[in-house]
Amino acid sequence: MSRDLLKSYRFREERQADWQKLDLILTRAENGGVKRLSDEEMLALPRLYRQAVSSLSVARSISLDQNVISYLESLCTRAYFFVYGARTTIGERIMVFLRKDWPASVRAATLPTLLSALFFFGGWALAFFLCVQDMDWFWTFHGQNFFDGRNPDATVEYLRSTIYTDGYGEGELSAFSSTLFNNNAQIALFTFALGFAFGIPTAWLLVYNGVMIGSLYAVFWDKGLGYEFTGWLAIHGVTEIFAIILAGAAGFIIGGAVAFPGNRTRLASARAAGQQAATIAMGCVVMLIAAAILEGFGRQLINSDGTRYLIAAATGVLWTAYFYLPRRERQE
């Protein structure tokens, strides 16, 4: 019996040094990132990868050594994902997101955004007009003991005191605003995620949130505090409501893709829409952070109505410009 008869043994002996070299490079890359590889290793990688892949197909047909085959399977899978995997760092990724992806996907979703705004402000207007005509509607929407006494029975003085920071400590309110951020961001993600049930829960959530704010608005309006309350709300609300509307738009994008897939399969359609929508939803989280900062600090420190309006207008202009101003495609 000569050595030659065990072909798989010779096959392995000739190639295993290269397999192990590839393994080493991959392990290093997986642990420390691409930067830790030398130029030499980066050059060797494609060759080693192709060789491992061809070794795998040979091994499948001639070798009976389970360990070799499963090792090569795992090695090739790892190498494949490395060679064809994402190469950007998180930092670069964030820059691309802020500079290009986010405004581009918001711009591409103008129609769903308008639809989302329609639901939200529709709910708002409905609740507002119902409540202004008959304050009993407020209790229908909110139930009893809601909004720490900010209800139709409250006095004008009390309502005014909730708009301006007199009795509150600063810290207490920033905790309050971060609770609100948590809540809002979670609702925004919810609005997005529920979109895939044909967008119906998304529409409902938008209307519901509109109704909540609209009825509260009516309470202040009724007591002649409309101007002051608008300032109180707008300083962070422009950003926050914009974010919620965009989250709704993201939900509608998915819902629309699932409901009307066109020529594609529902699955492919949902997948294509999902990625654009997720970018918008991610952006909503960023906006809600900005809103929470404005709410936690801006609103508490600034008690002048004029300044509040000014900041609100500025944020409105800034977001609109950031999203919708046409920009030149950068050549890269």
Place this chain on the structure above:
Amino acid sequence: MTKIPTPAQGQQKSPIVSMEAATQRRARMAEAMRQSKLVRNLITPEGAAIRLKLATAGERAGAFLIDIIIQWAIVIATFLGLIFVMGAMRNESMNIAFAVWLVFFFFVRNFYYIIFEIGQRAATPGKRALGLRVAARDGGRLTANSVLARNFIREIEVGLPFQFSLMGMFGSSGWMALLGLVWSCVFLLFPIFNKDKMRVGDLIAGTWVIRAPKAKLMHDIASVTVNQGGSSRYAFSTAQTDAYGIHELHVLEDVLRQSTPDIKKQVAERIRIKIGWVKQAGETDLAFLESYYGALRRRLEQRMLLGDRKADKFDVR
């Protein structure tokens, strides 16, 4: 640990197979069938096929459990740390610290998965522990947008059933909560009912979760016989090497790689009986098994070159 099934009828060459062996064989085939349902062939741009094994729903649940535990550990540890530090704080800065912690909680809840899955290994610690990773379904790059999409959707898959059960516990409308819970469980149990084991998030993001465990290259057992140069001490006849097939070779490989001396001894005994080998003076079980492994592999590979795969010992031609 699989064992070599007991030889059917001693050394009889007749194809009569005992009931027990037949049942075992059938179970083995069924298991192989089940496993092959989880395998997807990925054709690389080089034209080679890589087999991707999808993670089972159980594995994914396990990974998720580990991740949840890690997340809660982080959240609780920072909270306890905060309480500890709070003693030294004034009331106002305490509130600010609590506010920061709340935001931190949000990020741990939502971005824990995203940060890990955007990374080079495309896996959270839980997935890494079980040898899983996220991959794009079309075999292309896993984009950051996909990672965002699949993780934001988690909010309804896990958050929704959770909220409905909370509603059931504290809220008044029990029936509504129950209905909601049932409805939301459709999302939670979604991976069990589709052949690709996808979550709704995977579906939207165009991803799936595959098994990509790191395997170690171990020594070749056949090296022992090859290096001996085929010494005459263990010269097996063709009839003796034809007693078993590929399945038994693989079981023998497992036995040699990872079993106790006691099991090796039993296996060696059984093989000796089956092939009619008389134990020689000074012959150890390990040496016998390794030599037989080498001889069997050589024989099976030879037959394979001629296009003849002997699947197992029942495969008589």
